[in-house]
Amino acid sequence: MYGIVNKSIEELVLANYGQEKWEDIKSKSNINIEYFISSESYDDDVTYQLAGTIAKELNVSVDDVLRLFGEWWILHTGKNHYGYMLESGGDNFRTFMLNLPSFHNRVMMMYPKLTPPEFKVTNVEDRSLHLHYFSKRKGLTAFVYGLMTGLGKFFNTNVTTQHLESIQGENTHEIIKVVWKIQ
Ligand code: HEM
Incomplete structure (x- = not known):
């Protein structure tokens, strides 16, 4: 990386x-x-x-470290160095999540050799959605949980995650239910 x-x-x-x-x-x-x-x-x-x-x-646990790092990535590295990118993703948590699938396309302009994660959102409701996380890497799902709660804090929104399903295959495909409540 x-x-x-x-x-x-x-x-x-x-x-x-x-x-x-x-x-x-x-x-x-x-x-x-x-x-x-x-x-x-x-x-x-x-x-x-x-x-x-x-x-x-x-x-x-390693998962605890990854969660912590996910929050840190948004609230320190993201906010301090890439605040403009986080802001251009949307002005609230829900909009940001709907735009998340294209987020790393912009990151790739800065980091052309990126092996980015991929995201898809389904079952979109007012205060919840299913996040599909695809990756060529293994073992980073807890990082995604931390990213979600970090984004929640960034947008003053209470966010919880619930693991729904792991789709078996060569690459990672995890389905996570994301629920939020504006504070
Ligand atoms: C704030 C601006 C962001 C930048 C500059 C950024 C940049 C990066 C970089 C450089 C990597 C390492 C990948 C590589 O080097 O091949 C990465 C990985 C990753 N990013 Fe982002 N990112 C940002 C925001 C986000 C957000 C908002 C999410 C999701 C909510 C996210 C999810 C991930 C995940 C899950 C990985 C791990 C790689 C994998 O799963 O294969 N990132 N990102």
């Missing part, structure tokens, strides 16, 4: 646990990278290793 992702994980650790903890996590992850360059591509293993080491260090 692009370095911006690993850099965002680094910022999350630095902000909450400090420099020493970060150096420790980096060395325990065996990645031998001094610092991440946002616009450079890194092996996905780097990201998975970091998430795994953080989970061990904090004594929580």
Whole structure:
């Protein structure tokens, strides 16, 4: 994944646990990278290793780390560096979700070597929908849950997620029910 992702994980650790903890996590992850360059591509293993080491260090599950990172990605990296993109996705949570399927097309203009996730929305109601998450990667569904609650906070909307179905196949296809209530 692009370095911006690993850099965002680094910022999350630095902000909450400090420099020493970060150096420790980096060395325990065996990645031998001094610092991440946002616009450079890194092996996905780097990201998975970091998430795994953080989970061990904090004594929580990898899914807990991914959820936390999903929120952080929206509320810190997204808001601070790509606020204009989040805003152009819609002015409320529901509209943003309806536009989500085309969101990474714009990201690809910045990061042309992106292997983006794909999204589809079905069963759209006033306050709920079914989100279909497709990916060439495995194990990142909890990241999507965190992204949803992060977006909810961004739009002052209370968001909950419920896993509905995993469609078996070569690639990931998860169906998640997303429910929201404006605060
Ligand atoms: C704020 C602006 C955003 C930017 C700049 C951005 C950029 C990226 C980048 C660079 C990656 C790594 C993929 C790669 O390098 O191949 C990624 C992955 C991902 N993004 Fe975004 N993204 C943004 C917002 C979102 C939002 C709003 C969602 C969904 C709610 C989302 C869902 C994901 C997921 C699930 C992945 C993991 C990759 C996978 O599942 O295969 N992103 N994004």
